[in-house]
Amino acid sequence: MQKIFRRFFLEYKEYIVVTLLLVISISLISQNENTQIKKVRTLAFGGFALVHSISSGIRDVFANKDEIEELKKLNAELMLKVNLLREYGLENRELKELLNFRDTTNYELVPGKIISKLVSKTHGNFIVNIGISDSVKTGMPIVNSDGLVGIITDASENFSVVRTLGNSVLNLAVTNQRSNVNGILSWNGNALIIKNIPSNFDNEIGDRIVTSEFSTILPPSIPVGVISEKETNIAGVLTNLVVQPFTDFTAMKNIFAVKFIESEQINELELNLLKK
Amino acid sequence: MFEKYFLPIIIFFPIAIVQLTLVPLISVQSIAPDLITIVLVYFTLRQGQLYGTVLGFTFGLFFDLMSGGLLGSAMFSKTLAGFITGYFYNESKILENTTTIKIVFIVLLASLVDSSFYSLLALPEVRISITSVILEQGLLPALYTSILSLTVVLLSPFKKSL
Numbered sequence: 444m445q446k447i448f449r450r451f452f453l454e455y456k457e458y459i460v461v462t463l464l465l466v467i468s469i470s471l472i473s474q475n476e477n478t479q480i481k482k483v484r485t486l487a488f489g490g491f492a493l494v495h496s497i498s499s500g501i502r503d504v505f506a507n508k509d510e511i512e513e514l515k516k517l518n519a520e521l522m523l524k525v526n527l528l529r530e531y532g533l534e535n536r537e538l539k540e541l542l543n544f545r546d547t548t549n550y551e552l553v554p555g556k557i558i559s560k561l562v563s564k565t566h567g568n569f570i571v572n573i574g575i576s577d578s579v580k581t582g583m584p585i586v587n588s589d590g591l592v593g594i595i596t597d598a599s600e601n602f603s604v605v606r607t608l609g610n611s612v613l614n615l616a617v618t619n620q621r622s623n624v625n626g627i628l629s630w631n632g633n634a635l636i637i638k639n640i641p642s643n644f645d646n647e648i649g650d651r652i653v654t655s656e657f658s659t660i661l662p663p664s665i666p667v668g669v670i671s672e673k674e675t676n677i678a679g680v681l682t683n684l685v686v687q688p689f690t691d692f693t694a695m696k697n698i699f700a701v702k703f704i705e706s707e708q709i710n711e712l713e714l715n716l717l718k719k
Numbered sequence: 720m721f722e723k724y725f726l727p728i729i730i731f732f733p734i735a736i737v738q739l740t741l742v743p744l745i746s747v748q749s750i751a752p753d754l755i756t757i758v759l760v761y762f763t764l765r766q767g768q769l770y771g772t773v774l775g776f777t778f779g780l781f782f783d784l785m786s787g788g789l790l791g792s793a794m795f796s797k798t799l800a801g802f803i804t805g806y807f808y809n810e811s812k813i814l815e816n817t818t819t820i821k822i823v824f825i826v827l828l829a830s831l832v833d834s835s836f837y838s839l840l841a842l843p844e845v846r847i848s849i850t851s852v853i854l855e856q857g858l859l860p861a862l863y864t865s866i867l868s869l870t871v872v873l874l875s876p877f878k879k880s881l
Contacts, residue, residue, distance in 0.1 A: 457768050461802045464776045468798060471791030472840060480790060487784035494732075495740060495785075559739035561786040562751035564856045565838045570739075570787050597787060604787035609749070612789075632838070632852065693746060 481597065489599030492570045495559040496602075515697045516554050518588035523550055523701075526653065526666050530620060550662065552586075552699040553577050558602070565632050567609030567692060569593070573700055574601040582660050584701045590666035590689035591654065592698055603700075608635060608667070609692050616658040617667055617686075620651040628652070628667065628686060635668060635686040642675055642682045652686050662703045727762045727774055734758055735785050752864040755782060756830045759797060760804050761871060764816045764825065768805020775801025792840045800833035818875035826868040830861035 452459060474480050555573035573579045575598050585592040585605050593607035606613050609630050617628045617637065622645040626637035640646060650670045656663040672685035734754045742751050755778055763771025778801075779794035786793075807816060807825050816822060835857030839849065 457772065457802070457805065460769060461772045461798060464772060464798045465795055468776070468779070468791045468795035471794065472789060473791075475790050484784065484787065484790055488787040491785040492787075495736060559736075559786065560743040561739065561788050562743050562746045562749055563788075563837065564749050566788050566792065567749070568787055632856070693743065693749065 484604075485597050485599045488570060488597065488604060489574070489602050492558060492572070492599070492602035495570060496572050512554050512556075512697060515588055516552060516699060519552060519586055519699045522588050522590070523586070523665070526664055529651075530653070530664050533620065551702040553579055553702060555579075555585075555603075555698050555700060557605075557696055557698060562693075564609075565611045565630070567593075567607040567630070568596075569605040569607060569698075571603050571605055571698060571700075572601065574599050574603050576600050577700075578702065579603055579700045583703055584654075584661045584665060585698050586665060586701055587690055587695055587698050589691070590668070591661075592690050592692070592695070594660060595700065605698070607692055608688055608690070615661065615667070616655040617652050618655040618657075618663075619646055619670075620653045620664075622646065622650065625655050625657060626684070635688055637684040637686060639681045640684060642680055644682075646670060646673065646682070646684055648673060652684075662701065665701070723766060723770070727758065728777070730758055731755070731778055731781060735782055738782075739786055747863075750859045750863060752867045753830055753833065753860060754864075754867070755797070756800055756833050756864055757826055757868045757871065759801055760822065760826050760829050760868070761817060763801050763804040764808055764822065765813055767808045767810075768802065771801035771805045771808070772798055773801070775799070789840070792837055795840060796833045796836040799836055800829040803832050804829045818872060820872060822871055823865050823868050827861050827865035830864040831857050834860040834864075 471480070553573055555571040555577075557569045558572050559570045561568050571585070579595060579598055581595055581598050583595045585594060591608065593605045593610070593613065595603045596606045597604040608615075608628075611630045611632060613630065615628045616625065618625045624640065624644045624646055626640050628635055628637050630636075637652070648670050652667045652670065654661040654663055654665040654667060666689055668686040668688040670684050671687040674683040674685065675681070676683070738754050742754065745751070759771065759775055759778055762774055766774075775797035776794055779792075779797035782788075782793045782797070783790045804825060807821075809816065816825070831853075835853045838852045838856040
């Protein structure tokens with residue numbers, strides 16, 4: 444019996460090994476959100492990111508880092524303020540009677556630099572050189588001077604993994620800034636799509652899309668993109684909106700983590716997907 | 720012994736760093752060459768199918784950990800790429816397979832398998848057709864990778880003269 448097994452193994456060892464390794468890979472994919480696996484990943488990318496940051500530093504040795512970073516930070520802060528003012532203007536027109544409208548938002552930004560990028564049409568993510576030591580936490584939004592870039596999914600002491608809008612796993616609650624129509628934005632491998640919006644809802648090409656107040660993981664009113672296309676399905680009842688993002692993921696180097704103070708009450712709700 | 724077990728791992732780390740830091744600079748519309756696949760194909764053609772399968776798995780594991788990506792996705796696709804490349808292994812034609820234009824075509828096939836499966840693993844969330852994944856996200860990066868693998872052919876006379 445043992446001989447038969449031995450002969451079988453020797454004859455088909457390549458197939459047995461490849462099957463075994465593929466099964467291990469598949470089971471690891473399904474275990475990605477497991478706490479133990481997350482710990483290993485955080486530890487590993489934290490270590491490797493240190494090496495990346497050194498090589499990335501060599502690449503940028505001629506750049507005037509401080510000045511550029513300062514200006515980009517200022518630009519990003521202004522972008523957030525301009526967008527907020529735009530929103531206030533629209534709301535003001537609608538709700539003139541609310542004279543005591545509260546100024547609620549003044550986000551603190553933590554500047555960071557992208558040290559490595561995973562170039563893929565479906566798995567877009569970055570490693571950035573800010574981490575827990577910079578008061579950065581999992582779930583914090585990442586912006587640049589143009590708008591939303593993504594969110595932090597793992598944070599080690601000095602580095603963090605950012606899941607970008609170009610990652611098919613990321614789903615965000617967004618809203619049309621003009622008409623306040625809400626929807627879920629996701630990456631379909633080619634474009635950002637807001638799926639299954641009733642066709643009779645007021646959405647026009649060129650409308651600005653921002654993060655929604657209903658989002659439990661992002662602060663409201665961060666610019667995401669503009670509607671570039673409307674695709675109505677065969678029945679004509681539902682529409683998919685194609686969104687052109689403001690940010691260019693391929694060209695960016697510097698980002699900012701927005702120190703978003705999450706609501707404790709929202710955090711306690713079962714629906715918060717990033718709840719620990 | 721050294722070439723079989725340690726050299727690929729030693730070469731892997733600088734190549735992976737280049738892949739994550741410099742290759743994004745030469746990417747076009749999120750289409751980038753995969754240097755790790757070139758290294759994987761080269762060593763598989765020298766050592767055989769079983770070796771290539773295990774090496775693909777190891778490279779994938781390290782790459783997933785280094786990139787902060789979905790753990791298991793590169794492991795799966797690179798294991799498969801190593802396994803497929805193994806079919807081209809021929810003990811008596813090692814030099815021919817690794818120093819002539821043949822390697823470019825083998826890299827094209829291995830890279831097509833690698834990048835297609837890497838993208839397909841995100842399919843539960845992605846709502847586009849499998850054909851589109853294979854053509855846009857498999858074939859285009861594979862072509863780019865195979866063009867870069869020409870450097871292996873171009874460098875081979877230099878290596879022989881050393």
